Every structure is written in structure tokens, then in C-alpha cells.
Amino acid sequence: MTPTLFGRIQTRLFMVFTFGLVWSIVILPVLPRPAGASLGDVAGDVLTALVGVALLGVIWELVYHGFQQIRWEKDWPSLFGLLTGINEGLLLFVVLDMPLSTFLVHFTTTWIVIWLALHGPMRVLFLRWRFRGGRLV
Amino acid sequence: MSDTDTDAGLSGAPGDLTQELIDTATWTDQQITAAGIPMVDVPIVSVGGGLGSLALVDYLRIAGVPVQDIAVLTPNKRPSETYEFLANNSQIPRHERLRSDSGSVMDNIWGFPSYALREAWNEKGLKNKIFPVWQVTTEPILAEYYTPKSGQVYESVDRETARIGWTQMLRPGQVRMVRRRAGGGFLTILTPPPGSTQTRRVAYRSRFVHLSLGYPGVRFLDDLRSYRERSGDHRRVVNSYEPHPHVYEELARRPCTVVVRGSGIVASRVLQRLLDDNDAGRTQTTVVHLFRNYVNGPQGESITFRRPGTGGFAYQAFNYPKAAWGGQFRNQLLELNGDARSDFIDTTGGTNTAPRKDWRVQLERAGSIGTYQQRVGQVSSVEPTEDGFRVRTEVQDKTGASFSVDADFIIDATGLEASIRSNRVLADLVDVSGAQTNPKGRLETLPTFEVVGTRSEPGRLYASGSSTLGSTYAPVDSFLGLQYSAQQIAFDLGAMGAVPKLGPLRSAKEWFRWMQNRPPS
Numbered sequence A: 001m002t003p004t005l006f007g008r009i010q011t012r013l014f015m016v017f018t019f020g021l022v023w024s025i026v027i028l029p030v031l032p033r034p035a036g037a038s039l040g041d042v043a044g045d046v047l048t049a050l051v052g053v054a055l056l057g058v059i060w061e062l063v064y065h066g067f068q069q070i071r072w073e074k075d076w077p078s079l080f081g082l083l084t085g086i087n088e089g090l091l092l093f094v095v096l097d098m099p100l101s102t103f104l105v106h107f108t109t110t111w112i113v114i115w116l117a118l119h120g121p122m123r124v125l126f127l128r129w130r131f132r133g134g135r136l137v
Numbered sequence B: 001m002s003d004t005d006t007d008a009g010l011s012g013a014p015g016d017l018t019q020e021l022i023d024t025a026t027w028t029d030q031q032i033t034a035a036g037i038p039m040v041d042v043p044i045v046s047v048g049g050g051l052g053s054l055a056l057v058d059y060l061r062i063a064g065v066p067v068q069d070i071a072v073l074t075p076n077k078r079p080s081e082t083y084e085f086l087a088n089n090s091q092i093p094r095h096e097r098l099r100s101d102s103g104s105v106m107d108n109i110w111g112f113p114s115y116a117l118r119e120a121w122n123e124k125g126l127k128n129k130i131f132p133v134w135q136v137t138t139e140p141i142l143a144e145y146y147t148p149k150s151g152q153v154y155e156s157v158d159r160e161t162a163r164i165g166w167t168q169m170l171r172p173g174q175v176r177m178v179r180r181r182a183g184g185g186f187l188t189i190l191t192p193p194p195g196s197t198q199t200r201r202v203a204y205r206s207r208f209v210h211l212s213l214g215y216p217g218v219r220f221l222d223d224l225r226s227y228r229e230r231s232g233d234h235r236r237v238v239n240s241y242e243p244h245p246h247v248y249e250e251l252a253r254r255p256c257t258v259v260v261r262g263s264g265i266v267a268s269r270v271l272q273r274l275l276d277d278n279d280a281g282r283t284q285t286t287v288v289h290l291f292r293n294y295v296n297g298p299q300g301e302s303i304t305f306r307r308p309g310t311g312g313f314a315y316q317a318f319n320y321p322k323a324a325w326g327g328q329f330r331n332q333l334l335e336l337n338g339d340a341r342s343d344f345i346d347t348t349g350g351t352n353t354a355p356r357k358d359w360r361v362q363l364e365r366a367g368s369i370g371t372y373q374q375r376v377g378q379v380s381s382v383e384p385t386e387d388g389f390r391v392r393t394e395v396q397d398k399t400g401a402s403f404s405v406d407a408d409f410i411i412d413a414t415g416l417e418a419s420i421r422s423n424r425v426l427a428d429l430v431d432v433s434g435a436q437t438n439p440k441g442r443l444e445t446l447p448t449f450e451v452v453g454t455r456s457e458p459g460r461l462y463a464s465g466s467s468t469l470g471s472t473y474a475p476v477d478s479f480l481g482l483q484y485s486a487q488q489i490a491f492d493l494g495a496m497g498a499v500p501k502l503g504p505l506r507s508a509k510e511w512f513r514w515m516q517n518r519p520p521s
């Protein structure tokens, strides 16, 4: 998938609240929990993180789109999709008030799940998605 | 690829075209019956039977269209036949890698699993399994783009054609013309192989017609065409897309000089073949590479719109930038019209080759020992040498100075014939049926790939492949482009209710069937 700006934003929001959400629920019980924290506390943190990835993500996508403009191919290699997890993760951690271990496990695995889903399941479910720069509607 | 079929009937054979039919733009069923031509009813006809036909038929079969609702009119048995012929000639044997990427998967409408994943799956040994995955994950930043071996494409296409019942949809023969039918839809005239049917022609009466006819033939540079016509020498001056093994055989017998014309991907292939033979000690060839336009730096003024280039070649991984298939360039082109559209296609496409390190290294090495030489200029004449054994190319450079190159062979690696006038079906469509042409002189198509000017309610006529270049999509002549066209056509048909829609659930279900190699449900 070679994203357009609009496609990026749509895909981002969709991925976070579908694949990202489902994965978060699956992994929730086994996430590292600080002493004294309840499952509900962690669930709250995880949800905040997801919303954070979505909202900050919209701003990140603007930056990425700008960077994409100096590439002749106007593409976004898979590797970038993986590596941008680092800058996004760092910023998100700074912004959020979340135990490091919980954040690290949740964020990293969710990022990878979404990245993998972009390379297979999304193509299978939405045939036009890869030809429309990531737009779903 | 040539159509040897004689013109208007009057052959005396039963069931042939009549002068009346040829002169009438819109046919009635009675006219066909009166001419004694049998009529076959089928809702969807795809003419060509190449990769473009496969792309559409695959899509429709997966959407749920049964085999009896589709007829593929073609002289070929396998969809990759013509492609394989051209690829072999242009020095891409089965073990060589193609140009397109891992996700341009000709036998799978989803692009998943990609060629790279499948190669990893099938290869033996950990290293061979990991490498394609590493390459496709890190391309084009840490590794070059992964591209599949042509053999993998042919084998997987054969598997898919068997799965979707391709042979059941085949109607062998050459199509002579497609005309509008009074009352709607189209009549497609097929000339089956002699002796296979009772009549000379068979008419296919359908609501929808799809044309994907590929290239009508090879095209020579003007000076080379003129040399071939004047001298009758088709041995020393060859086109890279036609069979030319005699050149390589002769080179193995004695040291020769070969002139290569062109600087696109096929020129790169030919250079590789020539220099590989030298490197392996099979030949002692001197290659003179003649450029008309020498690219010696990035093309384009703006930092956001500049293509890399150096050493004579314009470089990009694929024939268009990636974003032309489904990114922002696709959107941009949809907004353009006329010459602006044509210019945009030229700027993003045009002559270019893939930035492959092994090619660059090979050229540099051969350049340093003089077996590969670059010359730049405008060819003023091509004549036989005095002794008649070689061909002399006279060239004028930018300063007006001229030089000449005597060579044993000249390989024209510049192109295939793409003019739609050279294909009689398309020429007839334009001349008689009102098909519009675009700024590149090819068929003007809507974003749905319907050919503008041919509507025959409730029927529609679509085209894909090289005959539509210059309309709203640039990479029409590529695996992924053919699949894109197929998708647009299938959605257009779906929107009319003519074929089932392919929504997420069915798509997923069909994907699982594909994985199990079970026929579409």
C-alpha cells in the first residue's frame, strides 16, 4: 500500500480501533502489572495509550506525508512503517503517565500486530484499500 | 501476434462476414443469421486471453461468476504465453528476476501472500528462506526491491488458471471485430482455427466485452526500420523483443562488435546478457551503447519531483513511481486531462531502468576494460559497410561532429509497437464504432476502464493493458495495473448488478479457498 495523506489518517484510525483494540483486549490479562494495580487500572492505561496513538498519530501522519514528498516514488517503505514505532513510542511514553513495563509490552506488540495486519489481512478484507492509498471510505 | 486472417469474407466459405456487415456499424441479429454465422450467447466476453484477460476473469470468478457466463476468445492456451515469449526474447529466462515487486501477484487478486513470502516458503535452507523476507521487509532502504523470478510467475499463473477453470472458458481463435448490436450489447466475431468449426466465423452475442490485446508487434527505430527494408537484412539488425538467439550464437564463435540502442529496462537486460557471456569467457564482444538522450543527473527541478539518473540512465525501480499504482500519483492523474495528463505520464514514466547494483558494477567493470563503450548522438544513417559484412552507423554528436560505428550486430532495445492502429480490432473500434482516442492516440477510457464512445446500453465495452495508456491510469501495462483495471471493471459490473459484489466477507472466504487451492465457490 502506497499511502496518500487521507488514506494514512483513515487507516491509522481504523487499525488502532480494530486490530489494535482487539489485540489489547487479548493481551490485557498478561500485561505486566505494577504492584497494587488492578486489571481495570491497566485497562484504563491501555485504552488511553490507544487513543494517544490515534490522536498523536494524526499529527505524525502529517509529518510522514511531508517527508514522503521528497521521495521520488512518493511511497512509504514497509520498514518505515515499522521504525516509526520508535519515535511514536518515545513521544507517547513521555506524554502518558504509564508504568514503563506495561507500556513497552503493550505498545510494541500492538505496533507489530498492526504492521503485520497491514501486510496481509487488510488486503484480504478490503480489496480496494491498497489501490486507494489506504482509504477505506 | 500477427493476424493473417484475410479481410471481408467473400471467401466462399460458409458463415463468413459479408460486405453488408462490414459496412454496417450496428448489427442486427438477423444480419448475422442471414450471413449464416452461428451465434453464441454469453454475458461476458474477454478478448485476448493474456494476462489482462486473466486478471479480469480471475476477479469475476472469485466474485462468483460461473464459468459458463464467461468466454475468453484467444489463440492462446495459457495466459502467460505471449508474455513468456516476449520475456524470453528480451533475455529474461525462467530463472531471472522480473521488474515488478513482490505484491504484484498475477495469480492472486489480494496481493497476499506475496511472491517473496512464497519464495521463502518454498526454498530449501534457512538462508534462502530468510533472505526474501528480509529483502521485502527492508526494501528499498537496506536492500534492493525484491522481484520475483519469471518462472515463479508462470507456474503460479498456471495453478490459478487450473483453479478457476480457464480452459472451460476458452474459445480458440482470432477475433476479427467487435460491433454494437441493435437492441444492446455487442457482437464479437471470432475466426476459429481452420477446420475446427463448420463455419468460417462465429459470433459471440454478449452484454459486456473486455479487450486486453497486448502489443500488436515489435517496433523499430526509424533508421533501423529503413535499413531493414532497404537491405532485407534481418539478421544483423534485430529487435530485442523478437527471437534473436543467432546473435548470441555468432558472438560465441568470434569476437564481434554489437551496437545496443535504447536505455530502458530491456536495454539493461540485453547488456547484461552480452556482458555475462563475456564474463563467463564464452564471448569476446565489444558492446557499443548508443544513446540519443544521455541522462547525466537527476531529472526535474523541484526537490519534491526529481528522478535519480546518472551514467546515461534514468533510474527508478519500476516503470512508474510506486505511487502511480495506488498512491498520490494515481489520484493526481485522475484529476488531469489532455496534454497535462500525457505530460505527467511521460515525466513519471518514459524511458528508465531499474537501479540494480549488479548491473551498475558490471557496466563499470566492462567500461574500464573497454568492452562496454558509451557513445552519444543522433544517428544520421545506417548502411552496410563496403565489404558488406557489417553495418555502419553514422552518428552526429551535439557539437555537430560525426563519427561512425561498424558493428556485426545492432540490437534495437527501444520498444514494442503500441499504436492501436496496428491492431485491426482496435482500429475498427475507432473507425466504425466511435471509440474515442486519448492524447497518446490510444483508447480513451473512463476511470472504470470503459472505452469512451462505445456504450451500447445496457452493455459496456472495457479495455485494459497498453491500449489504454494515456487515459486516467498510468501503469496500465503491468501486473498490478492489470489487476487494478480488473477491479475497476468488476466494481462497475457489480454496481450495475451484472455480477455479484465482492465484499469483505466473500473476499476473505475466497482467499481461504485460494490458499487451499480449491475452486471459487
Ligand SMILES: Cc1cc2nc3c(=O)[nH]c(=O)nc-3n(C[C@H](O)[C@H](O)[C@H](O)COP(=O)(O)OP(=O)(O)OC[C@H]3O[C@@H](n4cnc5c(N)ncnc54)[C@H](O)[C@@H]3O)c2cc1C
Residues within 6 Å of the ligand: B001, B003, B047, B048, B049, B050, B051, B052, B053, B073, B074, B075, B076, B079, B081, B082, B083, B086, B087, B090, B098, B099, B100, B104, B173, B174, B175, B176, B212, B213, B214, B215, B423, B425, B464, B465, B466, B477, B478, B479, B480, B482
Ligand atoms: C518483456 C516484457 C517484460 C515485462 N515485465 C513485466 C514485469 O516484470 N512486471 C509487470 O508488472 N509487467 C511487466 N510487463 C508488462 C505487462 O505485464 C505485460 O505486457 C502483460 O503481458 C500485458 O498483458 P495483456 O493482457 O495486455 O497482453 P498479453 O499478455 O500480451 O495478452 C494479449 C493477448 O491478446 C491476444 N490477441 C491480440 N489480438 C487478438 C485478437 N484479435 N483476437 C484474439 N486474441 C488476440 C494476443 O495473442 C495475446 O496473447 C512486461 C512486458 C514485456 C513485454
